[in-house]
């Protein structure tokens with residue numbers, strides 16, 4: 010049996026930065042510190058922060074909080090109206106929004122201000138997408154697949170602009186671009202998919218091509234992890250999605266020789282190492298480990 014870990018897997022720059030912002034905030038501030046929503050979509054990290062006294066709060070909790078509290082904006086950002094509300098309520102705000110998410114918001118705002126018919130490729134229910142949309146005053150449409158795009162372009166096919174949720178599939182983004190090039194005129198496109206997302210996707214594709222089974226580690230609510238699962242599913246017949254090492258049922262691996270492990274951008278590297286180690290222990294040394 011051979012275990013291979015994807016060369017790009019686990020914590021990305023934006024998630025690491027957000028975690029460091031929380032740790033330095035609790036060190037330097039005397040008041041109570043909260044995150045607006047979970048800081049990142051990973052239950053292990055959220056649990057660790059709770060143990061340090063940093064709890065996630067939602068909009069409905071705000072009235073109950075001491076107004077001297079510090080609220081940290083999560084890595085995937087919040088809607089403009091929510092930020093204004095937090096400011097008006099007098100909270101001390103620390104912004105841990107990933108710079109790549111901010112760039113996506115600015116790109117959408119630019120297209121809207123230049124009167125493009127704006128398309129946001131993304132998941133309508135994801136907080137990052139809601140945040141991007143809010144910076145265009147909720148103008149433009151959020152589309153999730155090429156069928157929706159083709160239908161939209163029947164109505165509006167001139168001066169069309171495109172941005173994407175930072176964690177979207179690169180492949181789908183490129184399909185959007187080629188359809189727009191074919192069916193629309195005066196188009197303007199900002200590729201706002203972040204490097205961490207695209208490099209993890211490429212690395213997962215390479216790994217899936219040479220594995221009998223792929224284990225993807227990451228929160229079930231993590232958009233970039235879901236995307237890795239979808240990508241691996243297209244290439245490898247056997248994909249196991251777990252949130253944490255303890256969720257892995259080791260006997261499932263009995264029939265495989267080549268095991269690949271990858272993880273979403275919000276998964277601590279420690280979880281990847283633990284998962285690899287637990288497999289090696291279970292098979293009692295009959296495993297070769299390979300880092301890509």
Ligand code: SF4
Nearest residue numbers: 021023107109175203
């Ligand atoms: S996945 Fe990309 S956009 Fe999201 S937090 Fe990480 S670096 Fe930022």
